[in-house]
Amino acid sequence: MxxxxxxxxxxxxxxxxxxxxxxxxxxxxxxxxxxxxxxxxxxxxxxxxxxxxxxxxxxxxVRTLDGYGRERTETExxxxxxxxxxxxxxxxxxxxxxxxxxxxxxxxxxxxxxxxxxxxxxxxxxxxxxxxxxxxxxxxxxxxxxxxxxxxxxxxxxxxxxxxxxxxxxxxxxxxxxxxxxxxxxxxxxxxxxxxxxxxxxxxxxxxxxxxxxxxxxxxxxxxxxxxxxxxxxxxxxxxxxxxxxxxxxxxxxxxxxxxxxxxxxxxxxxxxxxxxxxxxxxxxxxxxxxxxxxxxxxxxxxxxxxxxxxxxxxxxxxxxxxxxxxxxxxxxxxxxxxxxxxxxxxxxxxxxxxxxxxxxxxxxxxxxxxxxxxxxxxxxxxxxxxxxxxxxxxxxxxxEVGEILHTGSGWGALEVLRGGHKLPGTPFPESTIGEQQRPWLELLRSGVFPAPRKVVPPGPSLVAQHWRDMLETAPAEPLTEYHLGVAQWHAGDLAQAVRSWERGLQLAPSRWPLLRNLALADCEAGHGERAADLYAEAFADLCEERRDGEHWTAATAALGREAIDALLAEGRTAEARTVWEGLRPATRTTGRFRLIEARLLVAEGDKEAARAVYDAGFEVADLREGSTEVSDVWATITDEPVPAAYDFRRLT
Missing domain, CATH: 2.70.98.10 (Beta-galactosidase; Chain A, domain 5)
Incomplete structure (x- = not known):
């Protein structure tokens, strides 16, 4: 044939x-x-x-993909x-x-x-x-x-x-x-x-x-x-x-x-x-x-x-x-x-x-x-x-030149081709592929202004290459612009300037939690644990007041809640960590990742018996990182018994 x-x-x-x-x-x-x-x-x-x-x-x-689970269904x-x-x-x-x-x-x-x-x-x-x-x-x-x-x-x-x-x-x-x-x-x-x-x-x-x-x-x-x-x-x-x-x-x-x-x-x-x-x-x-x-x-x-x-x-x-x-x-x-x-x-x-x-x-x-x-x-x-x-x-x-289109990728290439005027024969990136995530950046490219969102939503993805950072620096200093500018500066290694951008944005921001979260993480990376914990607690409380229904808000709550609990437990602030836990969506708390967090929280509260019950009930942490031993590490804080096979991922020696 x-x-x-x-x-x-x-x-x-x-x-x-x-x-x-x-x-x-x-x-x-x-x-x-x-x-x-x-x-x-x-x-x-x-x-x-x-x-x-x-x-x-x-x-x-690039954004992190960690919203998957382990329940599989027949899928085309x-x-x-x-x-x-x-x-x-x-x-x-x-x-x-x-x-x-x-x-x-x-x-x-x-x-x-x-x-x-x-x-x-x-x-x-x-x-x-x-x-x-x-x-x-x-x-x-x-x-x-x-x-x-x-x-x-x-x-x-x-x-x-x-x-x-x-x-x-x-x-x-x-x-x-x-x-x-x-x-x-x-x-x-x-x-x-x-x-x-x-x-x-x-x-x-x-x-x-x-x-x-x-x-x-x-x-x-x-x-x-x-x-x-x-x-x-x-x-x-x-x-x-x-x-x-x-x-x-x-x-x-x-x-x-x-x-x-x-x-x-x-x-x-x-x-x-x-x-x-x-x-x-x-x-x-x-x-x-x-x-x-x-x-x-x-x-x-x-x-x-x-x-x-x-x-x-x-x-x-x-x-x-x-x-x-x-x-x-x-x-x-x-x-x-x-x-x-x-x-x-x-x-x-x-x-x-x-x-x-x-x-x-x-x-x-x-x-x-x-x-x-x-x-x-x-x-x-x-x-x-x-x-x-x-x-x-x-x-x-x-x-x-390509013929029949069989599948369409992202619009990021089209945005870069428009910005740079690149000639790439054989690999077209047509403007028609630009979608919702790229449109604010296209407006920045054409007007010099990063647009405010039409509705209350978590911020979209940031661009961090030098040419985009230069455009953000000359754009009007609105809170969302300062948010993205700080991310670009952080990527470039200018950590102090990133913090200053986020602090400027915070002064007039109608949505404070994204900026507070970035400032909290900056303090974590700098070793300022107590201040980071304060900012994380404030950020999570602000998110809970602002959030709406929908998967993007659920994802934001889960991601910020996870970071906030880690920061609070690191400083021994167990009661505040429990407050964050209770602010999570009920469906989020039942996932494997948050069952493991619950076990950690229970250990911190001194209730090892309840923490052991979490393990005995069974859970799977879908986004367990390659080489991670965190599931067996938490088990070791509960009991001296051997790690059950289902929780033993200690492959790296």
């Missing part, structure tokens, strides 16, 4: 994403993938330089299917453009780990993330803020005369437009993926990209790559150069032989073909290869310990097989950000498809023979020269 592209619907048990958190993310990121300063000593010069290249302080201007999810007589790829354009399924028809095999549910969890830089398939991570170290966001999608002519699917968006952490072109030639066993990240600015920008592929894992799985060494990151905030495959008494290319979670960033020689493969006991599985720009390759394992297994269950459902991740990126490790020059771009071609190799060799003890056999099988299935030729052919189509 000829290659076809069609809209479809994928039905999955899914938990709704819920509303955005309306409070700006001012807190400094606490990243799992972070190095202690002493750990950087002795690293290669280019790696050390790129690890120190503009790490994020916050995820501004928009999808795009790309299919020939060999492969069928299912793409979710409304959820980061992820390849949810890659099905090989001749063998009937699913080449990637296809998650049977859609369950958000707190793994992305801005919260909600889900596991499985092939995801496109752009922005900064971690899972992209676009993982649960809609992308633009359209049909574009493919190099072979057929059709390909273009996905594109404006990545907001670094203000970089990007595109992902999915191309499946007729009769091909391999899906081609052309990627381009562009810098339209007059300054260099730190770029980040990792393609993450979830692959099925069992006791026979082995991951192969063209490397004899790897950079090992074991979540102790340290990088160590280790041999491949054997390290610390075990063959670490076999995911189930690691008890603890770990990253292995393979040291692929510069002249070697760039590839990675995951093969089962019969020597069959998935191979990923690319042109040389995408130099990094990585294996991530959850580990066989109780915590690692618990996290995997958390991301899917009990009884589902485990998975590992094989990955490919711009740098050798995910801790690095690569400078992208003004007006330049990074582009490359990836290919994904089935691999079949001699199982006796790929699973043998001779590592050189094992990886050589995998490389031979890959070269036979898809020669390196064919990938390079496909890249050249794709580049001639990378600027091609």
């Amino acid at each position: 000829a290659t076809s592209v069609r809209r479809a619907v994928t039905t999955l048990p899914a938990a709704p994403l819920g509303p955005e958190n309306p409070l700006p993310g001012l807190r400094t990121l606490d990243q799992v993938h972070e190095l202690d300063d002493r750990a950087k000593d002795g690293l290669p010069r280019d790696m050390k330089r790129q690890i120190g290249n503009a790490p994020l302080r916050t995820t501004l201007p 999810v928009e999808s795009i299917v790309i299919e020939n007589d060999r492969l069928r790829a299912t793409v979710l354009p409304g959820l980061g453009g992820r390849i949810h399924s890659l099905h090989h028809k001749p063998t009937g095999r699913e080449l990637v780990y296809r998650n049977p549910v859609l369950q958000p969890a707190d793994f992305a830089l801005n919260g909600a993330w889900y596991s499985g398939g092939i995801e496109w991570n752009i922005g900064a170290t971690g899972h992209t803020t676009l993982t649960c966001a809609p992308l633009h999608a359209a049909i574009v002519p493919a190099p072979d005369g057929g059709e390909m699917v273009r996905l594109w968006e404006w990545e907001r952490l670094r203000d970089l437009p990007f595109q992902v072109d999915l191309w499946l030639p007729a009769d091909s066993d391999f899906l081609y993926v052309g990627v381009r990240v562009r810098n339209p600015h007059e300054r260099p920008v730190p770029a980040y990209w990792w393609s993450n592929i979830a692959v099925p894992e069992d006791e026979h799985t082995r991951v192969l790559a063209p490397a004899d060494e790897a950079w090992y990151f074991g979540y102790e905030r340290n990088l160590a150069r280790v041999p491949v495959p054997h390290f610390d008494g075990a063959d670490r290319t076999r995911p189930t032989r690691s008890e603890d979670p770990a990253d292995y960033f393979y040291e692929v020689p510069e002249e070697s073909r760039k590839w990675i493969a995951s093969l089962d006991g019969a020597g069959q599985g998935l191979a990923q290869t690319s042109t040389d720009r995408l130099r990094g390759r990585k294996l991530f394992v959850w580990g066989t310990g109780a915590g690692g297994r618990r996290w995997q269950e958390w991301l899917t459902e009990p009884g589902t097989g485990g998975y590992a991740e094989i990955q490919a990126g711009l740098a050798r490790t995910q801790l690095e950000h690569v400078p992208l020059d003004p007006g330049a771009d990074f582009s490359w071609l990836e290919a994904y498809g089935p691999l079949s190799a001699d199982p006796a060799l790929v699973h043998g003890e001779d590592w050189t023979a094992a990886r050589s056999e995998a490389a031979r099988a890959l070269e036979a299935a898809l020669p390196r020269a064919s990938v390079d030729a496909a890249y050249t052919a794709w580049l001639a189509h990378a600027d091609h």
Whole structure:
């Protein structure tokens, strides 16, 4: 059959994403993938330089997604299917453009780990993330803020005369437009993926990209790559150069032989073909290869310990097989950000498809023979020269005008194109995509005035790039303008000026709680706990007087209440924390996050028996952060008994 592209619907048990958190993310990121300063000593010069290249302080201007739960219902999810007589790829354009399924028809095999549910969890830089398939991570170290966001999608002519699917968006952490072109030639066993990240600015920008592929894992799985060494990151905030495959008494290319979670960033020689493969006991599985720009390759394992297994269950459902991740990126490790020059771009071609190799060799003890056999099988299935030729052919189509629109992303790109006058052939950001969140900023751009809202609502999202900050500084100093200006100044590191802007705005603000909250958080970050607690209590009381019905007000109350209780408990002001608790919506208090807060509050009040009853009744904290031990930590304040398995997420050692 000829290659076809069609809209479809994928039905999955899914938990709704819920509303955005309306409070700006001012807190400094606490990243799992972070190095202690002493750990950087002795690293290669280019790696050390790129690890120190503009790490994020916050995820501004992107909002946090933490309004989801864990109740799943059968849900129809928009999808795009790309299919020939060999492969069928299912793409979710409304959820980061992820390849949810890659099905090989001749063998009937699913080449990637296809998650049977859609369950958000707190793994992305801005919260909600889900596991499985092939995801496109752009922005900064971690899972992209676009993982649960809609992308633009359209049909574009493919190099072979057929059709390909273009996905594109404006990545907001670094203000970089990007595109992902999915191309499946007729009769091909391999899906081609052309990627381009562009810098339209007059300054260099730190770029980040990792393609993450979830692959099925069992006791026979082995991951192969063209490397004899790897950079090992074991979540102790340290990088160590280790041999491949054997390290610390075990063959670490076999995911189930690691008890603890770990990253292995393979040291692929510069002249070697760039590839990675995951093969089962019969020597069959998935191979990923690319042109040389995408130099990094990585294996991530959850580990066989109780915590690692618990996290995997958390991301899917009990009884589902485990998975590992094989990955490919711009740098050798995910801790690095690569400078992208003004007006330049990074582009490359990836290919994904089935691999079949001699199982006796790929699973043998001779590592050189094992990886050589995998490389031979890959070269036979898809020669390196064919990938390079496909890249050249794709580049001639990378600027091609899009055809039928399959999906619409956000309006942020359109706003930036209008502001900067950027010319981005192949990735249109039409003004028609500008929506409610972008309209106030469009008015600021055109009139120099940030408009007051027509009704009482929580403030919309802030923009923080220098050009928007400059516009806010010259706009009339209305309270809402000062609110957004302070957020932009905070993002720029001018904390004192941010506080002054919020204090000015507070003098005439009809809605005081957003400004009070920002001032409270600023005091928290500065170590002024008592003053922060005062401001949080005042902010929450003001919100309770002002709030209306609706999910945005409920989200604001929950978010501010959570921060206020934390600040008050930190200062031992238990009675005031209880007052905030009682001011929450009844439905909010029944969620898992607030059941855990209730247990903490009861412990602070001296009622450990009641706190234990909260645990005994059962709860699930839907937005439990990757690596968090807070559920077991609170348990330890109640009893010396072992942590029940349902509450044990202690995977990081």
